[in-house]
Amino acid sequence: MKILSCKTPGEFEYQESTIPQLSEGRAIVKIKKIGICGTDLHAFEGTQPFFSYPRILGHELAGEVIEIGDNEEILKGDLVTVIPYFNCGTCVACRNGKPNCCQKISVFGVHEDGGMREYVSLPIASLVKKEGLSLEQLAMAEPFAIGAHGVRRAGVKPGQFVLVIGAGPIGLGVMEFARIAGATVIAMDINAKRLEFCKEVWKIPHVVKAGKTANEAIQEITNGDFCDVVIDATGSLAAINQGFQYIAHGGTYVLVGLQKGEIAFSHPEFHKREATLMSSRNATRADFMQVLDAMASGQLSVDNYITHRVSFDQVKEDFPSWLDPETGVIKAMVEM
Template sequence: MRAVRLQAVGRIELAEVPDPVPAFGEILVRVEAAGICGTDRHLYKGEFPCAPPVTLGHEFAGEIVGCGPGVALDLGTRVACDPNIACGGCEQCLRGRTNLCLRNVAVGIHRDGGFADLVAFPAHRAVPVPGLHPHHAAFAEPLACTLHGVDMGAPVPGERVIVLGGGVIGLLAVQLARNAGAEVTLVTRHPAKRELALQVGATHTAATEDEARALLPKGADLVLECAGVAETVEMAPRLTRSGGRVVVLGVLPQGETVRIEPFDLLFREIQLLHSFINPFTQTRAAAMLATGRVNVAPLISRIIPLSEAAATIANPAAAGEVKVLVVPG
């Protein structure tokens, strides 16, 4: 079969590899759609820890075509992969913080993932998504991660929320905050993404910090940082009202630092929180996609074949691009 393999930092290629064989407790899935994530580009550049050589792809959905010993799931069932495999026995798992598992193994990062014709992974990490289009089912993982961050920020009706960054996480966060009853302003320099934000539920948009401040002179109750760049992480507290909250969902390169003024956070009692992956939120995400509470169709910028995935990951995202889906087909 074909697979997009990260052979080493800075080296990614489409390769022919043996078909995977599901082990005990695993299923074999024919991949129907897989999303390219900013983390994939961080992995390619060596900015996020992984275990090459490895087949990338942690946002994917497909059809069960085989089961290993100990599994009795119906062949033909469409599933979305929850890629994080917690050990269940470390101190973090035992206190319910499975996203902080000391021995977490992530599909598409530490073991072979979904940029391939076929993938094997544990059956208990498969979320059934019957009736959901595979292009939409592939959004279950990024939506689950966004849900965790918005849960931490806990917006309530009538609050004002600023979302920094118009990528897929930012545009999903816009919809979740609006679903919670908040007014939402998206801040991004890209005109097409501002237009898209209005389409999916933003109340206002702004291109710059100054424009956002003009809209909300006292600041927002909650700021969701979804861009993953130092500029917006530093901007987030400045756009937060006294007594407000900041949740950082964006992923900065490992080792990068930002400038924060602790006195300002102290004097205005700003909560500065960070959100990591998707503990116990994947099933909720799949249900939201199935019922249409979150609209992902407008977020699909391009659909490409597996043969173009390596080059797409190795190069920066095109201006205005939100989500590129890989369809092995």
Template sequence: MKAGQYLSEKKLGLSQIEKPSVKDGEALVKVSFAGICGTDMMIYFGKHPRAKAPLTMGHEFSGVIEEIADGSSFTIGDRVVVEPTISCGQCPACQSGHANVCKTLRLIGIDMDGGFAEYVAVPINRLHKIPDELPASIAAFTEPVAVAVHSVRKSDLLVGENVAILGAGPIGLLIGMVAKLNGANNIFISDISPYRLAKAEELGFISLDARKVNVTEEILSRTNGHGVDVVFEVAGSQITANQMVEIVKTRGQIVVVSVFKQPPTIDFAKMHYNEISLTTTRCYSRDDFSTAISLMAQGKIDVAPIISHELPIEELEQGFSLMGNPDESLKILIKPSM
């Protein structure tokens, strides 16, 4: 079968590899769509600590079951989306119902072969059925929507409160959608990409071009000097680490969603004096994942505006090139099977 693989730093290849055979407890899924994520870019640049070449990346994908053992609630032909997290089930986090922070958490497409291929073998307990009304291309968004759902659920956001999102990539925009659905009032979102800021405006958010305005001054000015109730940090830079403390109100909350590639310096003294709460997030729960499917199927979250490109697997390298330029891309979907 065809598989788009990470071969070495900044090197991808379209390989012919053996179609996977399924073991007990697994299903063979024919991949319909797979999304390129920021984590995939980290792997591509050789910066991910766990991903090892050769690797078929792709942890955001939908497909159709082609092979599965009898006795499951799933059957051949079922349309599914794959929840890519694999936990140990034994550590204290797993035993307390928080498998997303399992001490040995692994992900399909990062620690093992994933969805940038015609077929992938996955554990049956990682499958979710796709409702009939949900197109396969939209279902491929379930993983990032689940991240957004989890991030907002980890916050203390109340109806009518103001929000700032630092970073207008796909996750930032999705967090804005979920926050709006949960009753947020003004939603400020900052970035340096005119393309992504224009998309934020289309979605009804207040966009702030960090190249042209002082984000801190602008948000404080628009909130009568008080700051916002909740800040979602989704950019992972020292600049946004500074801003998140400056723009949150007294006794407000910061939710850190991004993975910082370098440990940032944070003004804990200011946080101390203003009793600011700091919350972190990792992945999502199974309920977050199911909720993401439901929200999209009901049309409450419309991810279609975030899709910038759909490419065949033969153009995977082009997809990664586009992802490297935020002024011309948001979510890029790869279609392994034509």
């Protein structure tokens, strides 16, 4: 079978490998679709935290089960997506129902080789199916689950102002689930084209360009109250630090984006707001099911989300262009 490995930052290589053999508690899945996410892009450019090379990328997956061990839920021939966060099941996080932040977590395509290959062996417990969904919908479950988890962490309520900083794939997922939760969504980004995409295609009611006039714009939209919830989906240190100024008194700030440095903010300004600061890591099975149910009911559409489609053989050639904002890529989808 063919695989695509990121040998070092900026270098992909196609290789041949053997098809994995079935083992206990696992399934062999023929990969059909692979979504390209920010983690993949950052790994390629050498800026992804907690990453080593060489690595087979790819964790936004949809495929067909071709062999599977004994279980009651997933059958041979089923179309599935993958919860790509493999947890130990015994640490304090796992014991408390938070496998998404397991102490020994191994993320498929990040800490271990992922899905940019024709066949993969996966734990049966990581597979999720939903009848009636397309392969592209299944492949989009993971990035939307990240957004759903962040919104759930924030406890978003109807009528709240939710500012989402970063209008990339994860940020758009956050916006969608904030909308589904009944919030008034404000999108912020430095990229005018992405803001236009938010307004024209995704019908986000308010868009704000990051910069010197952003604070004034947020005040005007919220009638001077600022935002009940601020969610960063950029992973930019400057953007994260700037985001503290947009929190309403009594508000919540959730960091979905990840960067390598240390955040800094004014303690008096944060304290007087009695603000809440929290991180949001990965997603849970409940988040995946919320996403798939929303797709099945028509609340959530992926039609306008996928901007680029390529074959597996094109990935090495096309991938570098997706780092350039001028290409207008929101979500690239690979077909095997």
